Amino acid sequence: MKRALSLFTIVLILSGCSTIRDAADIREPSVSFQDMSIDRITFDGVTLLFDFEVNNPNRFGVSAEQYSYEFFINEQSFITGLQETPLSIDRESTQMIQVPVTLNFSEVYETFSSVMRQDSLSYALSTEVEFDVPVLGNRKVPVRTSGEIPIPKVPRISMGEFEVKDISLSGAEVEVSFNVQNPNPFAISIANAAYELTVNGREWLDTTLGETIRVAGSERQTIKIPIRLSSSQMGSALMDIMRGESTFNYDLKGSADISAELDGFRDGQSFPFDLSGTYSLD
Template structure:
């Protein structure tokens, strides 16, 4: 066998071919990597040149413009910043308010507007919480309590080059479930009594059954004795009723006893006469201003007999 037929010669040829193939693959791989790097660099340069990027958003505040015994109106402020040189449409806004993992209210706002190029805008999301629905669904949520909540907002925006993206947001807070104060007529102090005109002072007791303070700023009321209105008025009165606390208010008023007919004689003879009170209080709270109703029906009152003090007894 000649030297040219030796296996090592063939092996050397194979090795040469493998080396050539490897060089080709490395060259090919190097070329692909170079192309990828080039495209990436070009992409970054284009992005830098035209300034496309993802918008940012934040829940900047939650306001309670209106609250009463039936519902609370909330407004969620969401600040959105657009870093792009073109306006971007805000496709949808999904929102959810929950308490301890339980849904209180949810909704969708479609076609929520457009964020200007290189601009920022505050989008306001109005939400209404109906207390009756909440209490019917969650029986452990009691009137007068303060409920923790979590607001979840998903913003769906359409960004050129990047495409549609979702921006999730969250914020926590507390919302009250208001309860109307209890009112009682503790006593009536008569300063001057005559059939034509009687001047007296009502001593009202107001009990706050809420888990938050009430800063009383005004009171409007109307009072009935024996089914006859003895008048009403608006009274500006500043007082603080602490949570689960009691305060007393003196209200002056005048009336004409002769308008009561036989009911007046029942009072003079010591018989009980029915009274009712209806009205509203205006109060400042940690959650904003509230107007809460007050009412008392079915109470009885009578004039003291001779020898007693001149205060009316109230039952």
């Protein structure tokens, strides 16, 4: 009996020593930034995904009750958020958490007008994860990362030239050109471009461009479209041109699908254009 009690006592002592040793070895979990990716970016806004790794070095599981974040632009606070979904991390293991941040570019421009003239903006993200750790209690672990994200801009459409190739009383052959200016540092492609051109109140052109036009970063591309016009289509413009008068009013409306060589940019984003003015033939 005494021998059995002695063995039981030894077991209790060893167990107690192990518990004391575990308690003395309790460490705070750590959080480290791993990656930032662009989930979706358009001319209107962007959704960013920030991945963080949570490491629990202890011989027991811990839980994160919540995490908060603050997003900065040009070192000024812009967005704050709080995620209250509990997170459990097993003993001596790691787990990923993801913080999504969505920006509306129009709201960014209202606050930071200088960004409109930039190709990218500087950001910083501060995240704080709150853990419930045995013995230590609640612990808040901060982590911060920073970088830059691109700001895509809508291409600019402008009238090019009207070149009269041939003219007679029955009508005229005209070549109309449009200029596409890409203000971005990356290349864009334009597809399914639909145009409606009205000159002096009469429709001269209503067509969809079949080909895809690629415009390199910070470059301009000219699109030329030949048009065969009857005298009824040209109206008074025909006689005006034949008499040497060279000024007339135009209205160019249309839309096009844009794709960009930029991560996260979804192809086929449509943008409209509407131009009007006065053109003078040379």
